[in-house]
Amino acid sequence: MKKSFFLSLTVAIALMTAMPTFAKKANKLTSKEQKEGWTLLFNGESFDGWRQCNSKVMATNWTIEDDAMKVLLGEGKQPGQGSGGDILYEVKKYTDFELSIDWKASDMANSGIFYYVREVPGKPIYYAAPEIQVLDNENASDNKIDSHLAGSLYDMLPADPKTVHPAGKWNTCVIKAKDGQVTITMNGTEVVSYSHWTKEWDNLVQNSKFKDFDGFTEGISKGGYIGLQDHGYPVWFRNIKIREL
Template identity: 45%
Template sequence: MKKMAMLTVAGALLFGLTSVQAQKPGKWVSLFNGKNFDGWRTYNGKGVSDIWKVEDGAMVMTQKGGGNLVTEGEFGDFELEFDWKISEAGNSGVMFHVHEDPKFGQPYQTGPEIQVLDDAKHPDSFKGAAGNHKAGSLYDLLPPTDLKAVKPAGQWNKAKIVIKNGRGESWLNGIKVVDFPTKGAEWDKMVENSKFKGWEGFGRYDRGRIALQDHGDKVWYRNIRIREIK
């Protein structure tokens, strides 16, 4: 009995160790090589519009009409890092778990968005509840805890999105500004109290593409890398 008990304990410890190891992030993988749009394409389409340019190691949507970009790859739990810079009075966003289907015309119909915004001058900054449209927010769901974390239009911001075990984090310039659920009763309640109430596919996918939003304003992205958490 003692030997069996020891084996049981050892097995439990091994299982626990394996579980911990399984939650470790993998290697960082670059999503943008700074030279071209390999690994990216238009949402629900092919290729990338020439309105999107690569300038000084950054991808730039130079004017309205570039279209939303998505990664070729899909991701579940992950840590994503990227730099963004927005034009004066500009608006954009980064979405995750984006699902592609002709019935969804926009990536934000399925993928929750971390806001990219000129907080000082874009009108959307002053809409929504308690700042949940401001830079770094989980758009229309949760506001950033630190409204001073963002840098002004024309300056680079360093952002990070972490999705793991049904929870998410939005980081801005080294500060965690939002901590949020990605599923369950708490998530459902948040959605019920947002503009996304009743949307068929919103936040319903545990795996999907990363999307960069065309909101009609000039925006820059660079140093985009990801590591999956398995």
């Protein structure tokens, strides 16, 4: 009898401990997060606040599926061919912030998370904005270069691929920028750290594909929009939240 009681109590405690994980709803802030100043950038039901880069409307090749925003292949496009559907959160520009975003890649998928986006007519979203890579590390065609793997500062600094879950599984990326110092965390592990507007940053640019991008040689902005990339593969995003620092 006593043994059965303690067994039942142990099971009950285990279930109670696990409940918050399963009970937490997507695209909802906890009371603790609200007190810490977090704001949702996606409510799980609409694209309010979002629009296509260099456009006044939302890109047509995005949909909402399973509480996530999902980028689709553009009409008539083949996998890997984006259709100009890069999007940004237009409500506010951010300078010092902590951004958390869940993402899930389809097989062979490629995408990216941008910050400090500076819109320039006729130029793509990545013209003058740092990119944190989103990728199916195993099967994507762009998996041959270390700094092109998921979680990396694209074409500049590589992230540890062991921190990334495979295609079809959710990942959580956190970008923290404060006074020019940036850290990138993948699934709870810090994978990249660097400093903007320093000699270190200039060297990273000069040793990357961005050395010939006017937006980078002029200097990236000290504030800008948050953006997501359409690279011609299905990718899901949810739990997009930010707090200013």
